[in-house]
Amino acid sequence: MTVYNSAMDFLLAKLDAEDRERAGEKYLVLLDELANFLRLKNSSDSQTAAEEALDRTAKKIAAGADVLHIRAYAFRVAKFVLLEQRRKLQPDALPENYENRFAAPEIKSDLRLECLEECLNALGFIDREIIVNYYEGEGRSKADLKIKLAERFGLTMTALKLRALRARQKLEKCINNCLAKK
Amino acid sequence: MTESETIINNSDENLLRQYLLGELSEAESEALEERFIDDQVIFEQVLALENKLIDSYLLNRLPERELFEKNYLVTPEKQGKVETARALQTYLAGQGAKKSVPEKISGWQKVSEMFAAPSIWQYATVGLLILLTLGGSFLIVDRTRLNNQIAALQSNNPAVSSREEDLNSQLAAARQRENELQNRLREETGQSQSLVNELDNERKTRERLEDEIEKIRRIPKQNSSLAPELATITLRPEPRQGEMTTANPKIPIAIPRNVEALSVKLILPFTAKIENRYLVEFNGLQVASNLAPKVDPSGSKILRFVLSGKNISRNFGVEAALIKVKDLGKNVIADYSVEFKPQ
Numbered sequence: 001m002t003v004y005n006s007a008m009d010f011l012l013a014k015l016d017a018e019d020r021e022r023a024g025e026k027y028l029v030l031l032d033e034l035a036n037f038l039r040l041k042n043s044s045d046s047q048t049a050a051e052e053a054l055d056r057t058a059k060k061i062a063a064g065a066d067v068l069h070i071r072a073y074a075f076r077v078a079k080f081v082l083l084e085q086r087r088k089l090q091p092d093a094l095p096e097n098y099e100n101r102f103a104a105p106e107i108k109s110d111l112r113l114e115c116l117e118e119c120l121n122a123l124g125f126i127d128r129e130i131i132v133n134y135y136e137g138e139g140r141s142k143a144d145l146k147i148k149l150a151e152r153f154g155l156t157m158t159a160l161k162l163r164a165l166r167a168r169q170k171l172e173k174c175i176n177n178c179l180a181k182k
Numbered sequence: 183m184t185e186s187e188t189i190i191n192n193s194d195e196n197l198l199r200q201y202l203l204g205e206l207s208e209a210e211s212e213a214l215e216e217r218f219i220d221d222q223v224i225f226e227q228v229l230a231l232e233n234k235l236i237d238s239y240l241l242n243r244l245p246e247r248e249l250f251e252k253n254y255l256v257t258p259e260k261q262g263k264v265e266t267a268r269a270l271q272t273y274l275a276g277q278g279a280k281k282s283v284p285e286k287i288s289g290w291q292k293v294s295e296m297f298a299a300p301s302i303w304q305y306a307t308v309g310l311l312i313l314l315t316l317g318g319s320f321l322i323v324d325r326t327r328l329n330n331q332i333a334a335l336q337s338n339n340p341a342v343s344s345r346e347e348d349l350n351s352q353l354a355a356a357r358q359r360e361n362e363l364q365n366r367l368r369e370e371t372g373q374s375q376s377l378v379n380e381l382d383n384e385r386k387t388r389e390r391l392e393d394e395i396e397k398i399r400r401i402p403k404q405n406s407s408l409a410p411e412l413a414t415i416t417l418r419p420e421p422r423q424g425e426m427t428t429a430n431p432k433i434p435i436a437i438p439r440n441v442e443a444l445s446v447k448l449i450l451p452f453t454a455k456i457e458n459r460y461l462v463e464f465n466g467l468q469v470a471s472n473l474a475p476k477v478d479p480s481g482s483k484i485l486r487f488v489l490s491g492k493n494i495s496r497n498f499g500v501e502a503a504l505i506k507v508k509d510l511g512k513n514v515i516a517d518y519s520v521e522f523k524p525q
Contacts (some may be wrong), residue, residue: 033222036229040202042257075219114267120273134238136274165230168270175266 011058014070030054032169034078043082053078067070115178119171126153127167134164194224198231203246204253237446388487390470416447416506419516441485444489448507449482451473460515462487463506472510 015030016023028169034050043049057074060067067073094149136142150160198204201214218225223345235254255261258333450463454475460472462485478484485507505518 033225037225039257039259039263040228040232044257044258046259069220071222072219075215080479109265112265113272115274116266116269131270132274132277135270160289160364161230164228165233167228168233169229171270172263172266176262 007055007058007062009069010062014061014067027054029130030074030175033071033072036169037075038078038082041079041082043085045085046173049081050078050086055083056081111179111182112175115175115182118178119174122174123167123171127163127170129153130160130164131167131171134160135168194372195227195231199235202228202254203230203237203249205249220275233267236264237271240264240268240271251494260314291472291512306354361522413458415444415520416449416464417518417520419447419507419518420453446489446505447517448485448505448516450485450507452483453484453514454507457485460485460507 010087012020012023012027015026031050031054033037033122034053035046038049039052040048053074056077059069060073060133106115120131123131128148130153131143138144146157146160151159153163197206197214201211218228235244235250239247239250240462244250254262255433267501292470450460454460456475456477459472459474461468462473469489470485473485473487475485505520507513507516507518508514
């Protein structure tokens with residue numbers, strides 16, 4: 001346990017040597033990035049695999065590995081963790097009637113909607129406004145909404161897109177936590 | 183726009199799309215992954231495109247629908263992400279029909295407008311709003327704590343029952359004032375400075391209550407045989423010019439020396455308005471603020487407040503005390519002359 005804490009200290013220092021709090025924030029951002037990457041790569045448990053990848057990265061740094069670019073290094077470690085995960089587990093198969101399952105309203109959908117509302121309310125004002133307006137509408141009206149939204153918050157379209165992405169990630173994470181509790 | 187952002191062009195987007203839909207070979211996927219491993223912006227583009235594909239799929243507007251189902255929707259985590267996106271669309275569709283989200287938060291709409299074209303005043307107002315919100319939260323937390331303290335005291339000492347009544351009545355008034363402040367906060371951002379002052383007064387009142395409760399807490403539990411530490415006095419106003427009253431000025435009041443707190447009930451003149459708030463001065467020293475009048479069983483409008491031990495000891499040696507009740511415009515609405523006679 002001591003070794004782990006010490007390794008984590010090395011990693012945090014590498015992420016930001018001067019500000020421990022900022023290092024912690026960078027750690028969480030990297031953890032989310034890795035989890036997203038592993039999800040895209042069809043990991044069966046992206047969060048655990050991401051944590052494992054960062055744990056190993058920390059230990060490598062503590063052991064004296066010369067890591068210049070932590071993010072790239074951690075992504076590569078994550079790929080190895082994923083390979084190991086795949087060796088251990090069979091990939092989860094889709095239910096045969098997957099589309100029908102979507103079509104039929106289930107209690108679980110209600111739960112998800114319930115969590116969605118809870119999490120939207122828990123989001124900050126700007127994130128909530130961006131989510132609600134950025135992903136609303138279709139076609140031209142959607143494009144117009146986005147332009148108005150960017151103007152309203154003084155953002156470029158690129159910055160708005162990024163902000164919407166991060167807000168949605170935050171929302172999804174909150175919903176997953178909420179569902180896990182219910 | 184940064185250099186990384188310019189890298190993303192249409193052909194890149196097509197490549198990312200193919201990656202997400204599992205149309206790239208392993209070598210092509212590896213090469214692309216190397217790019218976004220080295221560049222966070224590209225990776226964020228991948229994730230944004232993933233959301234776009236999911237949304238299009240759910241709206242039945244994704245041309246590569248089969249590919250998506252076959253190659254993307256292959257893990258519970260991705261299925262969960264799609265279901266969450268579906269829930270979001272359902273929610274937004276409902277909101278689109280009702281358009282209730284902006285209305286629900288219309289009180290805060292002004293804040294968002296400030297971000298659209300920020301100015302020093304707007305930033306200052308946002309700061310004040312945050313301050314007021316924190317102040318309001320503190321009031322709620324503190325009120326709960328005061329209630330708990332009173333509840334704990336109830337079982338300890340019968341001598342404090344009237345004191346509790348006073349504190350409870352003041353806390354009820356504080357609760358009402360909080361609600362009013364919250365309402366005004368929503369409605370009158372332009373008058374935020376005066377709200378800050380009012381909140382500051384509230385904080386002072388609370389601190390005084392806290393001192394009082396602390397004093398009572400220190401009273402030994404089994405000392406009912408001792409002289410009381412708390413006294414209650416009721417005062418009628420002196421006649422003001424052109425006003426008929428049954429006031430009885432300068433009644434000598436005997437107060438035991440060990441009294442640490444004085445509960446004061448002031449009967450207000452009939453001209454006092456129940457909806458107004460008042461402050462009380464004791465020989466020129468403000469001892470209570472923002473008091474809400476109440477109507478007692480006899481139908482008189484009254485103000486209740488407590489003079490703390492500090493005030494008593496400060497004023498006890500004064501033979502004659504002049505208590506003034508003023509409205510928030512600092513107009514005197516009633517005077518009370520008292521003679522304190524220590525026993």
